[in-house]
Amino acid sequence: MDVTGQNAEIVSARDLGVVACTRCTQVWPAGTQTCGRCGRAIIARDDKSLQRVWAWWLVGLMCYIPANIYPMLRTRTLFRVQEDTIIGGAVELLHHGAAGVAIIVLVASVVIPLGKFMAIAFLAISVTRPSSVSNHHRQMLYEVVEYIGRWSMIDIFVVAIMSSLVQLNTLAAINPGRASLFFALSVIFTMLSAQAFDSRMIWDVHAKREGAPDNE
Amino acid sequence: MTDTQPIPLDTLIVCPHCDAAYKLRRPGVGERAKCQRCGTILISPRRKAGLQIIAVSLAVAILIIAATVSPFLTINAGGVSNSVSILDAALAFSDGPLLALALTTAALIIFVPLTRALLSIYVLLPIVMDRPPARGAMQAFRLSEALRPWSMAEIFAIGCAVALTKITDLADVAFGPAFWMFAALVILVVIQDNFVCRWSVWTSLDKTQKS
Ligand SMILES: [Zn+2]
């Protein structure tokens, strides 16, 4: 089901001289400051968007480093106390022969967070210069990053459940380590970084290049 | 496209993700209007959607309150047992600087989903009953939309499954009533999000306010 007729050329709101509210999609004449319906500030293109993306991105990355240096979990059993970092815990699992779980842990806590940093950086760079990756693929990448971003909090919830549940007096106790705080902050900042990205920019560069091909 | 005559703005709809503009034609019930450029769903009206969302939101609110206080998981090892509620799990980070994390976790899995459910009821109830919108309905819906990515009940539920597979070789784990309530809750939260046609809500808030 489409709103326009088939095969009609798709026009950007900007080319029509109008601007739309990104929250409630109400359309206003270009130059309107605030949406008369929902009150959101209307910005035709958010020039500060990329600055905010990079700022949150950098803070997120800075939090990700201590998240890997400090211990995530402190396990106390009858005879010993053990502190595990994220990667240390995965290596431990590997030594115990639980390669499958180790790989899942590594993918969820290392590969996906690092992949998110790289994807956001790629998107932010790609809108400032001609990109060889198609707009559709970049839009898809952005949606994947936005969708997956929240799911990284699962590590924090696992730590929360384990350390509240395993409190068995002298037998065993699991407590969260300092890394959990940094990991949570890193996830939150990366989410804010992705939210700050104005995905309309992906399509702008394309339109600009088509409109003025010899304007290098 | 190049003519300069003013375009009646009410007849346009613009994709918030890629800025593509379309002539607005309201899809019928059950149909969906999709952005041809990036695939974002723009309008997806459903018959009686308002009433369904209110019912689901009410169920969500009740389930969250019930699941928060009743025992959720019980662990047994060597004669020692320990039962925790969801609130206990959230407040596991309680020493020193981790307290901030405890409050954040509690917000993400309990307070944000609860707030969103209550806001949905507040916004939609007058619309469904053909009354003028409640005072501050716009702000309420705006807040509810802003909170959407921060509502993480479903992620917590999957987190339970992961945590349990890690613990099972250490001790016996039993599920309390709250665990099943929470499982039901997660399904309802997903339904709640997919039923809401944001465009329809904004349009009806707008219409009722003008008249
Ligand atoms: Zn608006």
Ligand SMILES: [Zn+2]
């Ligand atoms: Zn679109």
